[in-house]
Amino acid sequence: MTELVRNKLFEQIAILLDMARQKVMTTVNHTMVQTYFEIGRMIVEDELQGNERAKYAQSQLKGLSEKLTEQFGKGFSVSNLKNMRQFYLTYSEQSQFLEKEFAKLEPIRQTVSSELIKKDTEKQTFPLSWSHYQKLIRISDPYERRFYEIEAEKNHWSLRELERQYDSALFTRLALSKNKDEIRALALEGQKIEKPADLVKDPYILEFLGLSEMPSYSENELEQHLIDKLEHFLLELGSGFAFVGRQKRISFDEQHFYIDLVFYNRLLRCFVLIDLKIGKLKHQDIGQMQMYVNYYDREMRLEGENQTIGLILCQDKTESLVKYTLPEDNDQIFASKYQTALPSKEALLALLQE
Structure with missing residues:
Protein backbone atom coordinates (compact mmCIF):
# COMPACT_ATOMS: atom_id res chain seq x y z
CA MET A 1 0.00 0.00 0.00
CA THR A 2 2.83 2.36 0.91
CA GLU A 3 4.51 1.70 -2.46
CA LEU A 4 1.25 2.45 -4.27
CA VAL A 5 0.89 5.73 -2.37
CA ARG A 6 4.47 6.67 -3.27
CA ASN A 7 3.90 5.89 -6.94
CA LYS A 8 0.72 7.97 -6.96
CA LEU A 9 2.51 10.85 -5.26
CA PHE A 10 5.34 10.62 -7.79
CA GLU A 11 2.89 10.69 -10.72
CA GLN A 12 1.07 13.73 -9.32
CA ILE A 13 4.33 15.62 -8.77
CA ALA A 14 5.59 14.62 -12.24
CA ILE A 15 2.41 15.98 -13.86
CA LEU A 16 2.75 19.23 -11.88
CA LEU A 17 6.39 19.65 -12.94
CA ASP A 18 5.59 18.93 -16.60
CA MET A 19 2.83 21.56 -16.52
CA ALA A 20 5.16 24.06 -14.85
CA ARG A 21 7.90 23.44 -17.41
CA GLN A 22 5.46 23.82 -20.27
CA LYS A 23 4.20 27.09 -18.78
CA VAL A 24 7.76 28.37 -18.40
CA MET A 25 8.60 27.39 -22.00
CA THR A 26 5.48 29.15 -23.28
CA THR A 27 6.27 32.28 -21.29
CA VAL A 28 9.89 32.29 -22.47
CA ASN A 29 8.76 31.82 -26.09
CA HIS A 30 6.26 34.69 -25.93
CA THR A 31 8.83 36.95 -24.24
CA MET A 32 11.42 36.10 -26.90
CA VAL A 33 9.09 36.88 -29.80
CA GLN A 34 8.00 40.12 -28.13
CA THR A 35 11.67 41.02 -27.64
CA TYR A 36 12.46 40.32 -31.30
CA PHE A 37 9.59 42.63 -32.28
CA GLU A 38 11.09 45.39 -30.13
CA ILE A 39 14.56 44.78 -31.56
CA GLY A 40 13.06 45.13 -35.03
CA ARG A 41 11.44 48.40 -33.99
CA MET A 42 14.73 49.76 -32.67
CA ILE A 43 16.56 48.79 -35.87
CA VAL A 44 13.95 50.52 -38.05
CA GLU A 45 13.94 53.66 -35.92
CA ASP A 46 17.74 53.79 -35.97
CA GLU A 47 17.75 53.14 -39.71
CA LEU A 48 15.39 56.05 -40.35
CA GLN A 49 17.90 58.43 -38.80
CA GLY A 50 20.47 57.62 -41.47
CA ASN A 51 20.59 58.79 -45.08
CA GLU A 52 21.58 55.62 -46.92
CA ARG A 53 19.55 52.48 -46.06
CA ALA A 54 21.62 50.17 -48.23
CA LYS A 55 24.81 51.31 -46.53
CA TYR A 56 23.10 50.85 -43.15
CA ALA A 57 22.12 47.27 -43.97
CA GLN A 58 25.67 46.38 -44.99
CA SER A 59 27.60 47.98 -42.17
CA GLN A 60 25.41 48.69 -39.13
CA LEU A 61 23.66 45.32 -39.04
CA LYS A 62 26.96 43.48 -39.47
CA GLY A 63 28.52 45.37 -36.58
CA LEU A 64 25.42 44.97 -34.42
CA SER A 65 25.33 41.25 -35.16
CA GLU A 66 28.95 40.77 -34.10
CA LYS A 67 28.50 42.64 -30.80
CA LEU A 68 25.23 40.91 -29.87
CA THR A 69 26.65 37.48 -30.72
CA GLU A 70 29.75 38.15 -28.65
CA GLN A 71 27.70 39.08 -25.57
CA PHE A 72 24.53 36.97 -25.94
CA TYR A 91 3.07 43.44 -38.11
CA SER A 92 3.02 47.22 -37.67
CA GLU A 93 1.43 47.49 -41.11
CA GLU A 101 -10.77 45.77 -42.53
CA PHE A 102 -12.74 45.01 -39.37
CA ALA A 103 -14.67 48.24 -39.95
CA LYS A 104 -16.06 46.67 -43.14
CA LEU A 105 -17.67 43.72 -41.36
CA GLU A 106 -21.31 43.77 -40.28
CA PRO A 107 -22.01 45.83 -37.11
CA ILE A 108 -22.30 42.98 -34.57
CA ARG A 109 -19.22 41.10 -35.77
CA GLN A 110 -17.38 44.40 -36.19
CA THR A 111 -17.94 45.34 -32.55
CA VAL A 112 -16.71 42.01 -31.16
CA SER A 113 -13.79 41.66 -33.54
CA SER A 114 -12.61 45.26 -33.24
CA GLU A 115 -12.35 44.86 -29.48
CA LEU A 116 -10.20 41.76 -29.94
CA ILE A 117 -7.91 43.40 -32.45
CA LYS A 118 -7.70 46.55 -30.32
CA LYS A 119 -6.33 44.50 -27.42
CA ASP A 120 -4.01 42.65 -29.77
CA THR A 121 -2.59 45.74 -31.47
CA GLU A 122 -2.23 47.78 -28.28
CA LYS A 123 -0.17 45.07 -26.56
CA GLN A 124 1.27 43.52 -29.76
CA THR A 125 0.79 40.01 -28.42
CA PHE A 126 2.35 37.14 -30.37
CA PRO A 127 1.05 33.68 -29.39
CA LEU A 128 3.13 31.63 -31.86
CA SER A 129 6.82 30.72 -31.93
CA TRP A 130 9.50 32.76 -33.67
CA SER A 131 9.81 30.01 -36.30
CA HIS A 132 6.09 30.41 -37.09
CA TYR A 133 6.47 34.16 -37.56
CA GLN A 134 9.51 33.72 -39.79
CA LYS A 135 7.20 31.75 -42.08
CA LEU A 136 4.26 34.15 -41.74
CA ILE A 137 6.21 37.30 -42.64
CA ARG A 138 6.98 35.67 -45.99
CA ILE A 139 3.28 35.56 -46.87
CA SER A 140 2.73 38.80 -48.73
CA ASP A 141 -1.08 38.84 -48.78
CA PRO A 142 -2.32 40.28 -45.42
CA TYR A 143 -5.64 38.38 -45.62
CA GLU A 144 -3.85 35.08 -46.11
CA ARG A 145 -1.24 35.81 -43.44
CA ARG A 146 -3.90 36.67 -40.85
CA PHE A 147 -5.85 33.49 -41.65
CA TYR A 148 -2.87 31.18 -41.19
CA GLU A 149 -1.84 32.96 -37.99
CA ILE A 150 -5.32 32.45 -36.47
CA GLU A 151 -5.60 28.82 -37.56
CA ALA A 152 -2.07 27.97 -36.39
CA GLU A 153 -2.84 29.29 -32.91
CA LYS A 154 -6.34 27.80 -32.72
CA ASN A 155 -5.34 24.33 -33.92
CA HIS A 156 -1.88 24.25 -32.27
CA TRP A 157 -0.12 23.71 -35.59
CA SER A 158 3.57 22.92 -35.51
CA LEU A 159 5.76 24.84 -37.94
CA ARG A 160 5.75 21.79 -40.21
CA GLU A 161 1.95 21.65 -40.22
CA LEU A 162 1.70 25.40 -40.89
CA GLU A 163 4.00 24.97 -43.88
CA ARG A 164 1.97 21.99 -45.10
CA GLN A 165 -1.35 23.83 -44.82
CA TYR A 166 0.10 26.83 -46.66
CA ASP A 167 1.66 24.67 -49.38
CA SER A 168 -1.70 22.92 -49.88
CA ALA A 169 -3.41 26.34 -50.27
CA LEU A 170 -5.89 25.83 -47.44
CA PHE A 171 -6.99 29.47 -47.48
CA THR A 172 -7.62 29.41 -51.23
CA ARG A 173 -9.54 26.13 -51.04
CA LEU A 174 -11.82 27.45 -48.30
CA ALA A 175 -12.28 30.84 -49.98
CA LEU A 176 -13.17 29.36 -53.38
CA SER A 177 -16.94 29.15 -52.81
CA LYS A 178 -17.29 32.33 -50.75
CA ASN A 179 -18.30 35.87 -51.69
CA LYS A 180 -16.17 38.94 -50.97
CA ASP A 181 -17.55 39.59 -47.48
CA GLU A 182 -17.26 35.92 -46.51
CA ILE A 183 -13.65 35.83 -47.69
CA ARG A 184 -12.90 38.93 -45.57
CA ALA A 185 -14.47 37.28 -42.52
CA LEU A 186 -12.55 34.05 -43.21
CA ALA A 187 -9.27 35.96 -43.37
CA LEU A 188 -9.83 38.14 -40.33
CA GLU A 189 -11.50 35.65 -38.00
CA GLY A 190 -10.37 32.24 -39.22
CA GLN A 191 -12.54 29.32 -40.27
CA LYS A 192 -16.03 29.39 -38.74
CA ILE A 193 -17.98 26.11 -38.64
CA GLU A 194 -21.61 27.22 -38.62
CA LYS A 195 -23.24 25.11 -41.35
CA PRO A 196 -22.45 21.80 -43.14
CA ALA A 197 -20.89 23.47 -46.17
CA ASP A 198 -18.29 25.10 -43.89
CA LEU A 199 -16.78 21.65 -43.22
CA VAL A 200 -16.15 20.83 -46.86
CA LYS A 201 -13.00 21.49 -48.89
CA ASP A 202 -12.56 20.81 -52.58
CA PRO A 203 -10.06 19.37 -53.25
CA TYR A 204 -8.67 17.51 -50.24
CA ILE A 205 -4.88 17.19 -50.32
CA LEU A 206 -3.73 13.76 -49.09
CA GLU A 207 -0.05 13.85 -50.01
CA PHE A 208 0.86 12.57 -46.53
CA LEU A 209 -0.42 9.09 -47.51
CA GLY A 210 2.49 8.48 -49.86
CA LEU A 211 0.18 6.97 -52.48
CA SER A 212 1.62 9.08 -55.29
CA GLU A 213 4.49 6.57 -55.48
CA MET A 214 2.06 3.70 -56.15
CA PRO A 215 1.02 3.17 -59.79
CA SER A 216 -2.39 1.90 -58.65
CA TYR A 217 -4.26 1.23 -55.43
CA SER A 218 -7.69 0.03 -54.33
CA GLU A 219 -10.34 1.73 -52.22
CA ASN A 220 -9.43 -0.63 -49.37
CA GLU A 221 -5.77 0.42 -49.59
CA LEU A 222 -6.76 4.09 -49.63
CA GLU A 223 -8.90 3.54 -46.54
CA GLN A 224 -6.12 1.66 -44.74
CA HIS A 225 -3.61 4.42 -45.48
CA LEU A 226 -6.04 7.02 -44.11
CA ILE A 227 -6.43 4.99 -40.91
CA ASP A 228 -2.66 4.60 -40.62
CA LYS A 229 -2.28 8.37 -40.97
CA LEU A 230 -5.43 9.26 -39.03
CA GLU A 231 -3.84 12.17 -37.16
CA HIS A 232 -2.81 13.78 -40.45
CA PHE A 233 -6.22 13.10 -41.98
CA LEU A 234 -7.99 14.75 -39.03
CA LEU A 235 -5.88 17.87 -39.56
CA GLU A 236 -6.83 17.91 -43.23
CA LEU A 237 -10.52 17.43 -42.40
CA GLY A 238 -10.45 20.47 -40.13
CA SER A 239 -11.79 21.54 -36.74
CA ASP A 253 -34.11 -6.45 -45.15
CA GLU A 254 -31.36 -9.03 -44.63
CA GLN A 255 -28.90 -6.85 -46.54
CA HIS A 256 -25.63 -5.49 -45.17
CA PHE A 257 -23.91 -2.27 -46.23
CA TYR A 258 -20.59 -0.88 -45.03
CA ILE A 259 -19.73 2.80 -44.64
CA ASP A 260 -16.02 3.39 -45.21
CA LEU A 261 -15.37 5.96 -42.47
CA VAL A 262 -17.59 7.52 -39.82
CA PHE A 263 -16.69 10.68 -37.89
CA TYR A 264 -18.52 12.98 -35.51
CA ASN A 265 -18.12 16.73 -35.64
CA ARG A 266 -18.39 18.34 -32.21
CA LEU A 267 -18.90 21.86 -33.57
CA LEU A 268 -21.95 20.98 -35.69
CA ARG A 269 -22.98 18.13 -33.39
CA CYS A 270 -23.60 15.64 -36.18
CA LYS A 282 -21.09 8.08 -60.57
CA HIS A 283 -24.69 8.98 -59.77
CA GLN A 284 -25.05 5.59 -58.05
CA ASP A 285 -22.37 6.70 -55.57
CA ILE A 286 -24.44 9.71 -54.60
CA GLY A 287 -27.57 7.56 -54.26
CA GLN A 288 -25.70 5.15 -52.00
CA MET A 289 -24.52 8.01 -49.78
CA GLN A 290 -28.08 9.36 -49.62
CA MET A 291 -29.18 5.97 -48.25
CA TYR A 292 -26.39 6.00 -45.62
CA VAL A 293 -27.33 9.52 -44.52
CA ASN A 294 -31.03 8.67 -44.30
CA TYR A 295 -30.27 5.59 -42.20
CA TYR A 296 -28.09 7.50 -39.74
CA ASP A 297 -30.64 10.30 -39.46
CA ARG A 298 -33.47 7.87 -38.70
CA GLU A 299 -31.69 5.19 -36.69
CA MET A 300 -28.52 6.63 -35.13
CA ARG A 301 -29.11 10.34 -34.58
CA LEU A 302 -30.04 11.30 -31.01
CA GLU A 303 -32.44 14.00 -29.95
CA GLY A 304 -30.74 17.38 -30.12
CA GLU A 305 -28.17 16.31 -32.72
CA ASN A 306 -28.15 17.82 -36.20
CA THR A 325 -28.47 14.19 -58.77
CA LEU A 326 -28.93 16.16 -55.57
CA PRO A 327 -31.89 18.42 -54.69
CA GLU A 328 -31.44 22.18 -55.10
CA ASP A 329 -31.68 22.81 -51.36
CA ASN A 330 -29.11 20.11 -50.53
CA LEU A 342 1.00 17.96 -53.32
CA PRO A 343 0.59 19.82 -56.62
CA SER A 344 2.65 22.80 -57.66
CA LYS A 345 1.13 26.21 -56.98
CA GLU A 346 0.31 26.62 -60.68
CA ALA A 347 -1.33 23.18 -60.90
CA LEU A 348 -3.33 23.78 -57.73
CA LEU A 349 -4.61 27.14 -58.97
CA ALA A 350 -5.61 25.53 -62.27
CA LEU A 351 -7.43 22.77 -60.36
CA LEU A 352 -9.26 25.30 -58.20
CA GLN A 353 -10.29 27.32 -61.25
CA GLU A 354 -11.98 24.22 -62.71
Whole structure:
Protein backbone atom coordinates (compact mmCIF):
# COMPACT_ATOMS: atom_id res chain seq x y z
CA MET A 1 0.00 0.00 0.00
CA THR A 2 2.83 2.36 0.91
CA GLU A 3 4.51 1.70 -2.46
CA LEU A 4 1.25 2.45 -4.27
CA VAL A 5 0.89 5.73 -2.37
CA ARG A 6 4.47 6.67 -3.27
CA ASN A 7 3.90 5.89 -6.94
CA LYS A 8 0.72 7.97 -6.96
CA LEU A 9 2.51 10.85 -5.26
CA PHE A 10 5.34 10.62 -7.79
CA GLU A 11 2.89 10.69 -10.72
CA GLN A 12 1.07 13.73 -9.32
CA ILE A 13 4.33 15.62 -8.77
CA ALA A 14 5.59 14.62 -12.24
CA ILE A 15 2.41 15.98 -13.86
CA LEU A 16 2.75 19.23 -11.88
CA LEU A 17 6.39 19.65 -12.94
CA ASP A 18 5.59 18.93 -16.60
CA MET A 19 2.83 21.56 -16.52
CA ALA A 20 5.16 24.06 -14.85
CA ARG A 21 7.90 23.44 -17.41
CA GLN A 22 5.46 23.82 -20.27
CA LYS A 23 4.20 27.09 -18.78
CA VAL A 24 7.76 28.37 -18.40
CA MET A 25 8.60 27.39 -22.00
CA THR A 26 5.48 29.15 -23.28
CA THR A 27 6.27 32.28 -21.29
CA VAL A 28 9.89 32.29 -22.47
CA ASN A 29 8.76 31.82 -26.09
CA HIS A 30 6.26 34.69 -25.93
CA THR A 31 8.83 36.95 -24.24
CA MET A 32 11.42 36.10 -26.90
CA VAL A 33 9.09 36.88 -29.80
CA GLN A 34 8.00 40.12 -28.13
CA THR A 35 11.67 41.02 -27.64
CA TYR A 36 12.46 40.32 -31.30
CA PHE A 37 9.59 42.63 -32.28
CA GLU A 38 11.09 45.39 -30.13
CA ILE A 39 14.56 44.78 -31.56
CA GLY A 40 13.06 45.13 -35.03
CA ARG A 41 11.44 48.40 -33.99
CA MET A 42 14.73 49.76 -32.67
CA ILE A 43 16.56 48.79 -35.87
CA VAL A 44 13.95 50.52 -38.05
CA GLU A 45 13.94 53.66 -35.92
CA ASP A 46 17.74 53.79 -35.97
CA GLU A 47 17.75 53.14 -39.71
CA LEU A 48 15.39 56.05 -40.35
CA GLN A 49 17.90 58.43 -38.80
CA GLY A 50 20.47 57.62 -41.47
CA ASN A 51 20.59 58.79 -45.08
CA GLU A 52 21.58 55.62 -46.92
CA ARG A 53 19.55 52.48 -46.06
CA ALA A 54 21.62 50.17 -48.23
CA LYS A 55 24.81 51.31 -46.53
CA TYR A 56 23.10 50.85 -43.15
CA ALA A 57 22.12 47.27 -43.97
CA GLN A 58 25.67 46.38 -44.99
CA SER A 59 27.60 47.98 -42.17
CA GLN A 60 25.41 48.69 -39.13
CA LEU A 61 23.66 45.32 -39.04
CA LYS A 62 26.96 43.48 -39.47
CA GLY A 63 28.52 45.37 -36.58
CA LEU A 64 25.42 44.97 -34.42
CA SER A 65 25.33 41.25 -35.16
CA GLU A 66 28.95 40.77 -34.10
CA LYS A 67 28.50 42.64 -30.80
CA LEU A 68 25.23 40.91 -29.87
CA THR A 69 26.65 37.48 -30.72
CA GLU A 70 29.75 38.15 -28.65
CA GLN A 71 27.70 39.08 -25.57
CA PHE A 72 24.53 36.97 -25.94
CA GLY A 73 25.53 34.03 -28.12
CA LYS A 74 23.72 32.57 -31.13
CA GLY A 75 20.52 33.96 -32.62
CA PHE A 76 21.72 37.36 -33.76
CA SER A 77 23.10 36.73 -37.22
CA VAL A 78 22.64 39.44 -39.84
CA SER A 79 19.91 37.38 -41.52
CA ASN A 80 18.03 36.95 -38.23
CA LEU A 81 18.30 40.68 -37.46
CA LYS A 82 16.85 41.36 -40.90
CA ASN A 83 13.99 38.99 -40.03
CA MET A 84 13.35 40.93 -36.80
CA ARG A 85 13.28 44.15 -38.80
CA GLN A 86 10.85 42.66 -41.30
CA PHE A 87 8.77 41.20 -38.46
CA TYR A 88 8.29 44.66 -36.98
CA LEU A 89 7.48 46.26 -40.34
CA THR A 90 5.04 43.51 -41.34
CA TYR A 91 3.07 43.44 -38.11
CA SER A 92 3.02 47.22 -37.67
CA GLU A 93 1.43 47.49 -41.11
CA GLN A 94 -0.89 44.58 -40.32
CA SER A 95 -2.26 46.33 -37.23
CA GLN A 96 -3.32 49.30 -39.34
CA PHE A 97 -4.68 47.02 -42.04
CA LEU A 98 -6.82 45.02 -39.58
CA GLU A 99 -8.39 48.12 -38.04
CA LYS A 100 -9.58 49.23 -41.49
CA GLU A 101 -10.77 45.77 -42.53
CA PHE A 102 -12.74 45.01 -39.37
CA ALA A 103 -14.67 48.24 -39.95
CA LYS A 104 -16.06 46.67 -43.14
CA LEU A 105 -17.67 43.72 -41.36
CA GLU A 106 -21.31 43.77 -40.28
CA PRO A 107 -22.01 45.83 -37.11
CA ILE A 108 -22.30 42.98 -34.57
CA ARG A 109 -19.22 41.10 -35.77
CA GLN A 110 -17.38 44.40 -36.19
CA THR A 111 -17.94 45.34 -32.55
CA VAL A 112 -16.71 42.01 -31.16
CA SER A 113 -13.79 41.66 -33.54
CA SER A 114 -12.61 45.26 -33.24
CA GLU A 115 -12.35 44.86 -29.48
CA LEU A 116 -10.20 41.76 -29.94
CA ILE A 117 -7.91 43.40 -32.45
CA LYS A 118 -7.70 46.55 -30.32
CA LYS A 119 -6.33 44.50 -27.42
CA ASP A 120 -4.01 42.65 -29.77
CA THR A 121 -2.59 45.74 -31.47
CA GLU A 122 -2.23 47.78 -28.28
CA LYS A 123 -0.17 45.07 -26.56
CA GLN A 124 1.27 43.52 -29.76
CA THR A 125 0.79 40.01 -28.42
CA PHE A 126 2.35 37.14 -30.37
CA PRO A 127 1.05 33.68 -29.39
CA LEU A 128 3.13 31.63 -31.86
CA SER A 129 6.82 30.72 -31.93
CA TRP A 130 9.50 32.76 -33.67
CA SER A 131 9.81 30.01 -36.30
CA HIS A 132 6.09 30.41 -37.09
CA TYR A 133 6.47 34.16 -37.56
CA GLN A 134 9.51 33.72 -39.79
CA LYS A 135 7.20 31.75 -42.08
CA LEU A 136 4.26 34.15 -41.74
CA ILE A 137 6.21 37.30 -42.64
CA ARG A 138 6.98 35.67 -45.99
CA ILE A 139 3.28 35.56 -46.87
CA SER A 140 2.73 38.80 -48.73
CA ASP A 141 -1.08 38.84 -48.78
CA PRO A 142 -2.32 40.28 -45.42
CA TYR A 143 -5.64 38.38 -45.62
CA GLU A 144 -3.85 35.08 -46.11
CA ARG A 145 -1.24 35.81 -43.44
CA ARG A 146 -3.90 36.67 -40.85
CA PHE A 147 -5.85 33.49 -41.65
CA TYR A 148 -2.87 31.18 -41.19
CA GLU A 149 -1.84 32.96 -37.99
CA ILE A 150 -5.32 32.45 -36.47
CA GLU A 151 -5.60 28.82 -37.56
CA ALA A 152 -2.07 27.97 -36.39
CA GLU A 153 -2.84 29.29 -32.91
CA LYS A 154 -6.34 27.80 -32.72
CA ASN A 155 -5.34 24.33 -33.92
CA HIS A 156 -1.88 24.25 -32.27
CA TRP A 157 -0.12 23.71 -35.59
CA SER A 158 3.57 22.92 -35.51
CA LEU A 159 5.76 24.84 -37.94
CA ARG A 160 5.75 21.79 -40.21
CA GLU A 161 1.95 21.65 -40.22
CA LEU A 162 1.70 25.40 -40.89
CA GLU A 163 4.00 24.97 -43.88
CA ARG A 164 1.97 21.99 -45.10
CA GLN A 165 -1.35 23.83 -44.82
CA TYR A 166 0.10 26.83 -46.66
CA ASP A 167 1.66 24.67 -49.38
CA SER A 168 -1.70 22.92 -49.88
CA ALA A 169 -3.41 26.34 -50.27
CA LEU A 170 -5.89 25.83 -47.44
CA PHE A 171 -6.99 29.47 -47.48
CA THR A 172 -7.62 29.41 -51.23
CA ARG A 173 -9.54 26.13 -51.04
CA LEU A 174 -11.82 27.45 -48.30
CA ALA A 175 -12.28 30.84 -49.98
CA LEU A 176 -13.17 29.36 -53.38
CA SER A 177 -16.94 29.15 -52.81
CA LYS A 178 -17.29 32.33 -50.75
CA ASN A 179 -18.30 35.87 -51.69
CA LYS A 180 -16.17 38.94 -50.97
CA ASP A 181 -17.55 39.59 -47.48
CA GLU A 182 -17.26 35.92 -46.51
CA ILE A 183 -13.65 35.83 -47.69
CA ARG A 184 -12.90 38.93 -45.57
CA ALA A 185 -14.47 37.28 -42.52
CA LEU A 186 -12.55 34.05 -43.21
CA ALA A 187 -9.27 35.96 -43.37
CA LEU A 188 -9.83 38.14 -40.33
CA GLU A 189 -11.50 35.65 -38.00
CA GLY A 190 -10.37 32.24 -39.22
CA GLN A 191 -12.54 29.32 -40.27
CA LYS A 192 -16.03 29.39 -38.74
CA ILE A 193 -17.98 26.11 -38.64
CA GLU A 194 -21.61 27.22 -38.62
CA LYS A 195 -23.24 25.11 -41.35
CA PRO A 196 -22.45 21.80 -43.14
CA ALA A 197 -20.89 23.47 -46.17
CA ASP A 198 -18.29 25.10 -43.89
CA LEU A 199 -16.78 21.65 -43.22
CA VAL A 200 -16.15 20.83 -46.86
CA LYS A 201 -13.00 21.49 -48.89
CA ASP A 202 -12.56 20.81 -52.58
CA PRO A 203 -10.06 19.37 -53.25
CA TYR A 204 -8.67 17.51 -50.24
CA ILE A 205 -4.88 17.19 -50.32
CA LEU A 206 -3.73 13.76 -49.09
CA GLU A 207 -0.05 13.85 -50.01
CA PHE A 208 0.86 12.57 -46.53
CA LEU A 209 -0.42 9.09 -47.51
CA GLY A 210 2.49 8.48 -49.86
CA LEU A 211 0.18 6.97 -52.48
CA SER A 212 1.62 9.08 -55.29
CA GLU A 213 4.49 6.57 -55.48
CA MET A 214 2.06 3.70 -56.15
CA PRO A 215 1.02 3.17 -59.79
CA SER A 216 -2.39 1.90 -58.65
CA TYR A 217 -4.26 1.23 -55.43
CA SER A 218 -7.69 0.03 -54.33
CA GLU A 219 -10.34 1.73 -52.22
CA ASN A 220 -9.43 -0.63 -49.37
CA GLU A 221 -5.77 0.42 -49.59
CA LEU A 222 -6.76 4.09 -49.63
CA GLU A 223 -8.90 3.54 -46.54
CA GLN A 224 -6.12 1.66 -44.74
CA HIS A 225 -3.61 4.42 -45.48
CA LEU A 226 -6.04 7.02 -44.11
CA ILE A 227 -6.43 4.99 -40.91
CA ASP A 228 -2.66 4.60 -40.62
CA LYS A 229 -2.28 8.37 -40.97
CA LEU A 230 -5.43 9.26 -39.03
CA GLU A 231 -3.84 12.17 -37.16
CA HIS A 232 -2.81 13.78 -40.45
CA PHE A 233 -6.22 13.10 -41.98
CA LEU A 234 -7.99 14.75 -39.03
CA LEU A 235 -5.88 17.87 -39.56
CA GLU A 236 -6.83 17.91 -43.23
CA LEU A 237 -10.52 17.43 -42.40
CA GLY A 238 -10.45 20.47 -40.13
CA SER A 239 -11.79 21.54 -36.74
CA GLY A 240 -13.99 19.49 -34.44
CA PHE A 241 -13.68 16.02 -36.00
CA ALA A 242 -13.57 12.86 -33.89
CA PHE A 243 -13.10 9.40 -35.38
CA VAL A 244 -15.95 6.93 -34.75
CA GLY A 245 -15.08 3.89 -36.85
CA ARG A 246 -14.38 2.28 -40.21
CA GLN A 247 -16.48 -0.13 -42.26
CA LYS A 248 -19.49 0.57 -40.04
CA ARG A 249 -22.18 -1.95 -40.94
CA ILE A 250 -25.82 -1.03 -41.40
CA SER A 251 -28.40 -3.75 -42.05
CA PHE A 252 -32.01 -3.94 -43.15
CA ASP A 253 -34.11 -6.45 -45.15
CA GLU A 254 -31.36 -9.03 -44.63
CA GLN A 255 -28.90 -6.85 -46.54
CA HIS A 256 -25.63 -5.49 -45.17
CA PHE A 257 -23.91 -2.27 -46.23
CA TYR A 258 -20.59 -0.88 -45.03
CA ILE A 259 -19.73 2.80 -44.64
CA ASP A 260 -16.02 3.39 -45.21
CA LEU A 261 -15.37 5.96 -42.47
CA VAL A 262 -17.59 7.52 -39.82
CA PHE A 263 -16.69 10.68 -37.89
CA TYR A 264 -18.52 12.98 -35.51
CA ASN A 265 -18.12 16.73 -35.64
CA ARG A 266 -18.39 18.34 -32.21
CA LEU A 267 -18.90 21.86 -33.57
CA LEU A 268 -21.95 20.98 -35.69
CA ARG A 269 -22.98 18.13 -33.39
CA CYS A 270 -23.60 15.64 -36.18
CA PHE A 271 -22.24 12.45 -37.77
CA VAL A 272 -20.08 12.83 -40.88
CA LEU A 273 -20.02 9.78 -43.18
CA ILE A 274 -17.18 9.46 -45.70
CA ASP A 275 -17.20 7.16 -48.71
CA LEU A 276 -14.02 6.65 -50.76
CA LYS A 277 -14.16 6.21 -54.51
CA ILE A 278 -11.36 5.38 -56.94
CA GLY A 279 -11.93 6.99 -60.32
CA LYS A 280 -14.80 9.17 -61.47
CA LEU A 281 -17.91 9.84 -59.38
CA LYS A 282 -21.09 8.08 -60.57
CA HIS A 283 -24.69 8.98 -59.77
CA GLN A 284 -25.05 5.59 -58.05
CA ASP A 285 -22.37 6.70 -55.57
CA ILE A 286 -24.44 9.71 -54.60
CA GLY A 287 -27.57 7.56 -54.26
CA GLN A 288 -25.70 5.15 -52.00
CA MET A 289 -24.52 8.01 -49.78
CA GLN A 290 -28.08 9.36 -49.62
CA MET A 291 -29.18 5.97 -48.25
CA TYR A 292 -26.39 6.00 -45.62
CA VAL A 293 -27.33 9.52 -44.52
CA ASN A 294 -31.03 8.67 -44.30
CA TYR A 295 -30.27 5.59 -42.20
CA TYR A 296 -28.09 7.50 -39.74
CA ASP A 297 -30.64 10.30 -39.46
CA ARG A 298 -33.47 7.87 -38.70
CA GLU A 299 -31.69 5.19 -36.69
CA MET A 300 -28.52 6.63 -35.13
CA ARG A 301 -29.11 10.34 -34.58
CA LEU A 302 -30.04 11.30 -31.01
CA GLU A 303 -32.44 14.00 -29.95
CA GLY A 304 -30.74 17.38 -30.12
CA GLU A 305 -28.17 16.31 -32.72
CA ASN A 306 -28.15 17.82 -36.20
CA GLN A 307 -28.67 16.06 -39.50
CA THR A 308 -25.99 13.69 -40.76
CA ILE A 309 -23.53 14.92 -43.38
CA GLY A 310 -22.29 12.68 -46.19
CA LEU A 311 -19.00 13.33 -47.98
CA ILE A 312 -17.84 11.38 -51.02
CA LEU A 313 -14.12 11.62 -51.77
CA CYS A 314 -13.37 10.78 -55.39
CA GLN A 315 -10.53 11.19 -57.85
CA ASP A 316 -12.71 12.96 -60.41
CA LYS A 317 -16.23 14.35 -60.73
CA THR A 318 -18.40 16.53 -62.94
CA GLU A 319 -20.29 19.36 -61.28
CA SER A 320 -23.32 18.75 -63.52
CA LEU A 321 -23.69 15.18 -62.24
CA VAL A 322 -23.63 16.37 -58.63
CA LYS A 323 -25.96 19.28 -59.38
CA TYR A 324 -28.70 17.22 -61.04
CA THR A 325 -28.47 14.19 -58.77
CA LEU A 326 -28.93 16.16 -55.57
CA PRO A 327 -31.89 18.42 -54.69
CA GLU A 328 -31.44 22.18 -55.10
CA ASP A 329 -31.68 22.81 -51.36
CA ASN A 330 -29.11 20.11 -50.53
CA ASP A 331 -27.07 20.79 -47.40
CA GLN A 332 -26.26 17.23 -46.36
CA ILE A 333 -24.37 15.46 -49.15
CA PHE A 334 -21.15 16.72 -50.73
CA ALA A 335 -18.65 15.37 -53.24
CA SER A 336 -15.02 16.51 -53.30
CA LYS A 337 -11.95 15.52 -55.25
CA TYR A 338 -8.82 14.36 -53.51
CA GLN A 339 -5.19 14.65 -54.53
CA THR A 340 -2.59 12.11 -53.38
CA ALA A 341 0.35 14.37 -54.29
CA LEU A 342 1.00 17.96 -53.32
CA PRO A 343 0.59 19.82 -56.62
CA SER A 344 2.65 22.80 -57.66
CA LYS A 345 1.13 26.21 -56.98
CA GLU A 346 0.31 26.62 -60.68
CA ALA A 347 -1.33 23.18 -60.90
CA LEU A 348 -3.33 23.78 -57.73
CA LEU A 349 -4.61 27.14 -58.97
CA ALA A 350 -5.61 25.53 -62.27
CA LEU A 351 -7.43 22.77 -60.36
CA LEU A 352 -9.26 25.30 -58.20
CA GLN A 353 -10.29 27.32 -61.25
CA GLU A 354 -11.98 24.22 -62.71
